[in-house]
Amino acid sequence: MARGTHAAAILGPELYSRLSNTRVLLVGAGGIGCELLKNVVMTGFGDITLLDLDTIDLSNLNRQFLFRKKDVKQSKAMVAANTASAFNPHVRIDPIHANIKDPQFDVSWFRTFDIVLNALDNLDARRHVNKMCMAANVPLVESGTAGYLGQVQPILKDRTECFDCVTKQTPKTFPVCTIRSTPSQPIHCIVWAKSYLLSQLFGEDEDASGEVELNDALHQGENAQEIATLRKEAQAFKRVRTALRSPSNDEEAAKLAFEKVFHSDVLNLLSMSDMWKTRAPPVPLSFEGIKDGTFILREKPTNKVTPNGTATPVNNQNGHDTPASAAAVGLKDQKTLTLEENLELFIASTRRLAARLQAGEETISFDKDDDDTLDFVTAASNLRSAAYNIDGKTRWEVKEMAGNIIPAIATTNAIVSGLIVLQALQLLRKAHGTMKTVMIQYKRTNPLSSATLPPPNPSCAVCRDTFTEVLCDPSRTTLGDVVQGILGEDEREVSVYEEKRILADPDWDDNLERTLEDLNVTRGKFLNIVDEDGELETISIGIGVLPPNHPEDSPPFVLPHPLPQPQKKVKMKLPMTPLSSPTKATKRRAPDDDSIMEEQPAKRLKTSPNGDGPDLSTPRSKRQLEEDGLIILDGPEDGDAEIILVD
Numbered sequence: 001m002a003r004g005t006h007a008a009a010i011l012g013p014e015l016y017s018r019l020s021n022t023r024v025l026l027v028g029a030g031g032i033g034c035e036l037l038k039n040v041v042m043t044g045f046g047d048i049t050l051l052d053l054d055t056i057d058l059s060n061l062n063r064q065f066l067f068r069k070k071d072v073k074q075s076k077a078m079v080a081a082n083t084a085s086a087f088n089p090h091v092r093i094d095p096i097h098a099n100i101k102d103p104q105f106d107v108s109w110f111r112t113f114d115i116v117l118n119a120l121d122n123l124d125a126r127r128h129v130n131k132m133c134m135a136a137n138v139p140l141v142e143s144g145t146a147g148y149l150g151q152v153q154p155i156l157k158d159r160t161e162c163f164d165c166v167t168k169q170t171p172k173t174f175p176v177c178t179i180r181s182t183p184s185q186p187i188h189c190i191v192w193a194k195s196y197l198l199s200q201l202f203g204e205d206e207d208a209s210g211e212v213e214l215n216d217a218l219h220q221g222e223n224a225q226e227i228a229t230l231r232k233e234a235q236a237f238k239r240v241r242t243a244l245r246s247p248s249n250d251e252e253a254a255k256l257a258f259e260k261v262f263h264s265d266v267l268n269l270l271s272m273s274d275m276w277k278t279r280a281p282p283v284p285l286s287f288e289g290i291k292d293g294t295f296i297l298r299e300k301p302t303n304k305v306t307p308n309g310t311a312t313p314v315n316n317q318n319g320h321d322t323p324a325s326a327a328a329v330g331l332k333d334q335k336t337l338t339l340e341e342n343l344e345l346f347i348a349s350t351r352r353l354a355a356r357l358q359a360g361e362e363t364i365s366f367d368k369d370d371d372d373t374l375d376f377v378t379a380a381s382n383l384r385s386a387a388y389n390i391d392g393k394t395r396w397e398v399k400e401m402a403g404n405i406i407p408a409i410a411t412t413n414a415i416v417s418g419l420i421v422l423q424a425l426q427l428l429r430k431a432h433g434t435m436k437t438v439m440i441q442y443k444r445t446n447p448l449s450s451a452t453l454p455p456p457n458p459s460c461a462v463c464r465d466t467f468t469e470v471l472c473d474p475s476r477t478t479l480g481d482v483v484q485g486i487l488g489e490d491e492r493e494v495s496v497y498e499e500k501r502i503l504a505d506p507d508w509d510d511n512l513e514r515t516l517e518d519l520n521v522t523r524g525k526f527l528n529i530v531d532e533d534g535e536l537e538t539i540s541i542g543i544g545v546l547p548p549n550h551p552e553d554s555p556p557f558v559l560p561h562p563l564p565q566p567q568k569k570v571k572m573k574l575p576m577t578p579l580s581s582p583t584k585a586t587k588r589r590a591p592d593d594d595s596i597m598e599e600q601p602a603k604r605l606k607t608s609p610n611g612d613g614p615d616l617s618t619p620r621s622k623r624q625l626e627e628d629g630l631i632i633l634d635g636p637e638d639g640d641a642e643i644i645l646v647d
């Protein structure tokens, strides 16, 4: 069968013949991206732009089949393009080694494509591409896999839900005191080692922000004695940081760090007897004792008989004398480490990281593929677990947990990549009525399921905007030029935003005279014109560059023609919540992956727009509430707004 037989059958001969000139943007050349690039090339697409910001890592080779060992450290986009070009002599692949969020990839650039295919691994980049495709009105195929599960979703502006029409789950966070003082699970110790200890020792000097965090915790009614202890801890860190940065090749700095966090800090915590009334107290570890084998952690009474007939204590939690752990020794990464081995690994990894600082690296943060940071987090979390009587984890398990990794499965990537091409062909055929979201599910009898595509969410903050574009020289164009130019004869009251930043409102027009450059509103960014009465959709203006032939003597900006006409907004009713129930406090999770967050109790207010509670319907009334000490947390849709009263 000839290459392209299937595509020709689906598209028909006329549309198929256009495939070679269809401009495809493929974002991401990782697990899905490599498979997908191979598929689009083999299908007969002839004009492909492949973009990825990363270089090839050894750990990519097991599933990213366009890469070989010799390619490690090379640009993913370049190597993938090179390899896949050989699959079809007629294909043009333009590789770009860059971040899709870079300013040159503006709305005009996105508009040059006929279709965009996402093969990304993070929410932030996905949401960005979604927004750009909405602004440029280019069809998008969005996809993702998680182990055996996968999903492919076609997105078409004004016809289907966009990626942001539905709230996405945010990763789990933990209360700060669980992480800092009272861990009870291995993950608490791993988060402590990765997000707290590693950055305290090798990250930026966060003295000031740490103080603010502690002051905030104090104001939120946390135990004053505990906060004072944490403050003392912070000061002691300074000494360790200095030692790590002073040239020396011995283990002194590692010892100092160890004694601070696994000994002195534990002793300090133990002195707060109240904390240990309802939970088991931790045990301070001894550096020298572990080294010379005299330190025994929580000895248990059971004895075993050794071959020479003497009884010795077993299961003493140093982890080095149980037959089970000895038998588990297989691959190095999957070995349960003893207390001694964890200490050795702690010393060795601290020395390696300290040497990197001394060699000029300014800060070091966790990367699961950086052996030094992974070793450090493995050792430090296991030592902390030992002190708190929590099970230790192997290096492999720590890597999975700290890297939030769900194992990637090449087969799932392959199935998803095949589905992406089928969805792309359907979009190009404009078979909108028959398109569906397709899911790979963990069901042997029915591995693929599909769902009809819901229409856009009327209150989506992304795809319900009216998008337009202004091409300009930001150093010579003022905010007023753009806002007045876009509104034309329209004299309604508006506020102007860039992301969450307010730049102007009906009572504050100081910025209208300033240039866009001065306001840091440059290529690739969006200005939002929000209707003060909340009646009309927001106008979202992409900032682009002037065409090269733009006449010198004409204004330094080009307005769209015709001017955008925002539609009436579909009104959402805001939820009502009784005023007087502080016990039913609102709790929100932080959006950040491993942020250590304290959940604060807060009182809820009514959020009625019709008189009996604060009015949220206009930007001005929202700002007024903020000035009055109320924080408004925007949900993904306006109707979800929550108000938290700050005491």
Ligand SMILES: Nc1ncnc2c1ncn2[C@@H]1O[C@H](COP(=O)(O)OP(=O)(O)OP(=O)(O)O)[C@@H](O)[C@H]1O
Binding pocket: 027, 028, 029, 030, 031, 032, 033, 051, 052, 053, 054, 059, 060, 076, 098, 099, 100, 101, 119, 120, 121, 122, 125, 408
């Ligand atoms: N903002 C972005 N701009 C460009 N490419 C991106 C961006 N964010 C992520 N990517 C790319 O998307 C790809 C996602 O692929 P994948 O999920 O297989 O990740 P990976 O980094 O190759 O593998 P793993 O995370 O499992 O080690 C990666 O190659 C990554 O570099």
Ligand SMILES: [Zn+2]
Binding pocket: 161, 162, 163, 164, 165, 166, 456, 457, 460, 461, 462, 463, 464
């Ligand atoms: Zn949407």
